[in-house]
Amino acid sequence: MARIIAFDYGEKRTGIAVTDELQIIASGLTTIETKKIFSFLTDYLKNENVELFVVGEPKQLNNSASESEQFIKPFIEKLGTTFPKIPIIRVDERFTSKMSSQSMIDSGLKKKHRQNKALVDEISATIILQSYLYNK
Structure with a gap:
């Protein structure tokens, strides 16, 4: 089997999570400046076998697309x-993002660490990936 990579895409930063090769565990990989994502992925894919990309889909409560979808579509293309x-x-x-913040509180991180937006993005990507694994 190969890994699965998930993205919590943002205009400035993108959180990235990855599974183990057996696709059992989702773990945060990193948060990267969005403008550097393709060079990062090119390097990563030289060393790792990846079979699927999972991209977060932001939606409104009424299930319609969020405003940020306009920035995600070009990334996906x-x-x-x-x-x-x-x-x-x-x-x-x-x-x-709310689940990410709550998990940081639950794990005992101090307020200063919880304000680290890069960490929030990485944890959000992990939650997206866990959601995919749970529902596949």
């Missing part, structure tokens, strides 16, 4: 053309 052999699926990412 470029992801598909840059890595055409790796399929892309979307996973609802509603409430992942």
